[in-house]
Amino acid sequence: MPECLVFRVRTRHPADVSGLDALIASGAVAPEEIVAVFGKTEGNGCVNDFTRPLAVMALEAALGARLGLSPAEVGARVALVMSGGTEGGLSPHLLILARREGPAGEARAAERRALAVGTAFTDDFAPEEIGRMAQVRATASAVERALAAAGLEDIADVHFVQVKCPLLTSARIREATARGRNVATHDTYASMGLSRGASALGIGLALGEIDESALDDDVIGVRSDLYSGRASASAGIELMRNEVIVLGNAPGWSGPLRIAHRVMRDGIDLPAIQEALADLGFPVAGQLAPEEASRVVALLAKAEPSGNGLIRGHRHIMNDDSDINATRHARALVGGVAAAAIGRTDLFVSGGAEHQGPDGGGPVAVIAAAG
Missing domain, CATH: 3.30.1330.170 (Cyanuric acid hydrolase/Barbiturase, RU A)
Structure with a gap:
């Protein structure tokens, strides 16, 4: 077991x-x-x-x-x-x-659910595949393999899927152009969002949250109504493939750890964090006391500025600041809200939530030991 x-x-x-x-x-x-x-x-x-x-x-x-x-x-x-x-x-x-x-343990013990992890990798992508349906489909296939590795047969038991994905650089764009291929964008920063978005759509496809008939290259990074409530994608220069980590509560796994998740509707959705904590048996009123906070092993969250420049009807300047990138503002905002809930700042808050939760919001998951 x-x-x-x-x-x-x-x-x-x-x-x-x-x-x-x-x-x-x-x-x-x-x-x-x-x-x-x-x-x-x-x-x-x-x-x-x-x-x-x-x-x-x-x-x-x-x-x-x-x-x-x-x-x-x-x-x-x-x-x-x-x-x-x-x-x-x-x-x-x-x-x-x-x-x-x-x-193996007893059959009765095998019926209980505990934190499970599964990993899988795609092949390396060609630059022209990044941010396009090739990446969506490859990610979906990798998520399915990771689910199998974790023994997560019921999608309802899946609470968080993390992907590390590549981005385009000038050198990678030149390499594709030299082969007569066109890339999704010549803006290297925009390529991060397209890669994250394609990866998130692949997660949603694998988890049955998004129908494949709704997907094509043109919706990636555009259709904010298409999203996964359990996807987290982070783009980086250090790889050319997608690395997938699936987390859930699976039967047949042992140990004291469990995971729960919710979807934050915006960057200040404290109740969503508290609801995930409540699912794990924590009190929902106020900041966790130190002895309760010590049970929290990890908080994983996505952060994204809303596209319309508003949070609950009030103007924010995250998208208009030419000095500090918008995703950096969003990480600080969501990180502060999450830290206030947990009472600790070593939290995994990732910026850029294209197709990862609703516009301006994103998934949040908590891993904790049973109380």
């Missing part, structure tokens, strides 16, 4: 793997059990955020030394999702997810 373990460690800088090393040295987790790492790094979260590949390189080197593998071999087996941007009070940190195999 497998168990999903989740460890949260602080980082002093993007290449800091001392927390990971300490976990392994203590015997808390074996390196071969690690299947995924989520990370928040202190870069700008944009095209030129090189804190993400720096963190990936450090993690691949650290795990490779422990496993006797090359960095490329580590990258082929462990999903490494680095999300840049810790604006406001968000704290840089790593979430280390592991799968530990245990005895």
